[in-house]
Amino acid sequence: MDLSSLPQHQKVATVAHVLREEIVLKGQYGTAGQLPTEPELMDRFGVARETVRRALQLLKDTGVVASVQGRGTFVRERPRRATLQRELRPQGGHVDRTDHGAEPWIPLHRGARWKRGTVPLALTECLCLDGKVAIWTSLLGDAKTGTPLQLARTYVPLHVVEKLPSIEEDSTGGAAVLKRLAATGPALSWQLEVGARMPEPAEASQLNTPIGIPLIQTLRITRQAGRVVEATESVVSSERFRIAYLMQDDSGTPDSSAERH
Template identity: 30%
Template sequence: MVALPSGLLGSLDPTSDRAVFRQIADHLREAIDKGRFAEGAKLPSESELVDHFGVSRMTVRNALSMLQSEGLVSSEHGKGVFVRPRPPVRRLASDRFARRHREQGKSAFTMEAEAAGSRPEVDNLEVKEERPSADVSARLGAPRRVLARRRRYLLDGRPVEFATSYLPLDLARDTPIAQPNPGPGGIYARLEELGHKLDHFEEEIRARMPSPQEIKTLRLASGVPVIHLVRTAYDTKGRAVEVCDTVMAADAYVLSYQLPAT
């Protein structure tokens, strides 16, 4: 058996009351966090870990299973266990909806993807008229019907979020907003062209575990939570012109905000 490089992983503490498999998981997690195992790197085999820590194979498997449940690693049958890549996208809350991006014909997602050096895609697009939920209706001022725009966003082929925009039907019907591709700058550019100059946005954010359908849509690994964001856009007259309900893979985003101190 080939010994693991010195310093790559620590040793067990026989005086600790922490379960042995959890100690092994702690050492592996620390090695991943400190970059000893880079994204996409293969972890030591079960046999190497058994030899290094002097434990049973089942104990090692429990440790690896724990890391899998946290979304840190993934197992490939017959190949081994690998560190999951986690490409971050930085969402600039004070900048991402700036008018200058729309004037350049860029949506917020396109701008974010370019900043991250990634290739953006949009699929699973659906545009249809429907009756809003009670929550969406309340946020939009109680319209009876809305235009719903559903889409999934991908970076370099990986799904990272899906979103549904709800707009009052009297604003969106028979306009480019009702088309699958609303044009450069997205629906916010079209709203402003229709006379609804945007004034501000309100966002509510929470983290939670995903539903089975969200796991399937975003291809989430076991243990990966989601960020659930609901944004309401207001025009300069104070009217709510859009509600956007977004679910994001939490391991693909960094939320960055600038907040005034006065």
């Protein structure tokens, strides 16, 4: 394959594309096989070492391959994707359960506490929150192994904190916010949005997922008298999970024939 006439970025993209097709579509290296060495790839594609390394890094970022120190580059074994059966709560929020009905999460945040900060730019517009807010970060993991799997952040505007200063003193974090807000006056209303976004480097590290794998994002927005008083964003790896909402028929009986997505 002669790539000599291509600019550098196209050489990198071409090498990555060819290797991805061989790994993902053709299964040429098996489910956990070793790729050729860097010198072998340099000879095959007629490119410099830096081009090969950048191409392999693209494949690492998207979870196609993984490096083992002192051994080389291998096809990455992808985790088995599990289904989260999501139940919406009338009082806001949701509960995730496994196919067997068990709650899959345990809190892993020890010594966590409320901090002051700002809402990420990507959420500012949909939350209508700017300036300083109180933030609670929660890392949740597998109930059996303790593996980190879900990252959640609760944002509370400072006008709510000033009204209920004990919120920041609560050691349970975001779990107590809705209960306290419900007791303060006007009824609460909720909006639940499900989307996707790419992880920040720190999030990818916390969830042990490649930086190129999208996250499934669930955003709960709580309003009181028309104002946003609380928002919680939770994210899980789209490589590890899919989310299913169980539909019900008109009688309120779960419809087992409902299609799951």
